[in-house]
Amino acid sequence: MISVNVRPYQQSDADAIAGIINEDPYHFQQGITSQEFERGLDEPGERIRDNTFVVAVHEQIVGFISLCFSESVGHWTVYSYSGVAMNWRRRGIGTQMLRFILAHLKKMARHEGRTMVYVHRADSRVPGMKELALQHDMAVGYELLILRYTQLDLVAVSPAAGYSFHSPEITDAASWASIYNDAFGGRKTADQVIHEFTSPEYNPDLYIMASHSDGGPAAFINAKVVGETGKIPTLAVRTEHQGGGLGKALLAEALSRLRAAGAKEARIEQACNKNATKDVIGLVWMNQCVHLL
Numbered sequence: 001m002i003s004v005n006v007r008p009y010q011q012s013d014a015d016a017i018a019g020i021i022n023e024d025p026y027h028f029q030q031g032i033t034s035q036e037f038e039r040g041l042d043e044p045g046e047r048i049r050d051n052t053f054v055v056a057v058h059e060q061i062v063g064f065i066s067l068c069f070s071e072s073v074g075h076w077t078v079y080s081y082s083g084v085a086m087n088w089r090r091r092g093i094g095t096q097m098l099r100f101i102l103a104h105l106k107k108m109a110r111h112e113g114r115t116m117v118y119v120h121r122a123d124s125r126v127p128g129m130k131e132l133a134l135q136h137d138m139a140v141g142y143e144l145l146i147l148r149y150t151q152l153d154l155v156a157v158s159p160a161a162g163y164s165f166h167s168p169e170i171t172d173a174a175s176w177a178s179i180y181n182d183a184f185g186g187r188k189t190a191d192q193v194i195h196e197f198t199s200p201e202y203n204p205d206l207y208i209m210a211s212h213s214d215g216g217p218a219a220f221i222n223a224k225v226v227g228e229t230g231k232i233p234t235l236a237v238r239t240e241h242q243g244g245g246l247g248k249a250l251l252a253e254a255l256s257r258l259r260a261a262g263a264k265e266a267r268i269e270q271a272c273n274k275n276a277t278k279d280v281i282g283l284v285w286m287n288q289c290v291h292l293l
Helices: 009-023 034-040 092-114 131-133 170-184 190-197 248-261
Strands: 005-008 052-057 062-074 075-080 115-119 121-123 142-149 163-166 207-212 217-226 227-238 265-272 286-290
Touching: 005 092, 009 034, 009 052, 052 092, 052 227, 062 092, 092 131, 115 163, 131 265, 163 248, 170 190, 170 207, 170 217, 170 227, 207 248, 217 248, 227 248, 248 265
Parallel strands: 075 115, 227 265
Antiparallel strands: 005 052, 052 062, 062 075, 121 286, 142 265, 142 286, 163 207, 207 217, 217 227
């Protein structure tokens, strides 16, 4: 096994880390710039910058670890957004990274007196990732389907009765967070949404918010284009507005806008509440799962 050195991240490491991410066809952040990576470390309340590390072999950067903390009642839920350079895989580096993460979190738990619940993303398309997690006594928590749609020219956009769509503004940040938290049981804050709305990635044409005719915020979807691929990170519908076709209408609208922006296909890669997507499965070809352990 190759011995690695794990050290704290420095701003000058951003280019190398963006390169590792962008060479990986399965990494959910593929297409990121070094500036976007840097800015993402300062997501309000998530402690990412202080818990981002570089993995090196003889001063060459071969991987990175970036831990995101989400505060819950009585504990922290910790997500790992990490990667190993393609030509350094299958050499035991991932094993050493995982051991470092677990040791780092145990040390933090003792120091802070709080439980750390670690969620490990194991992409089933990458050989050995799930097996590595299981070797460290992790249990499968849930699986995330990656939805892929290639027939953007066939998308038929139809309005959802009683709802209007618009691009969100800073003043909508609290409502955007409220929709997310209702749909996913999360703890997203308005400050985190503002951080996203003011990022270089924000495109008002690809961020869509739905409001009911009574004026209440009901749902949202956001998207981006990387090369010829449209990516949809989140589709969220408030509980009381689910089951009526609003999610389907929002998705169709987003797919149509992605096509207009030059996308040849679209993928939903992260958070989508099940009731919001159940009506659109007929549109979308379901790809392989990402296991969250």
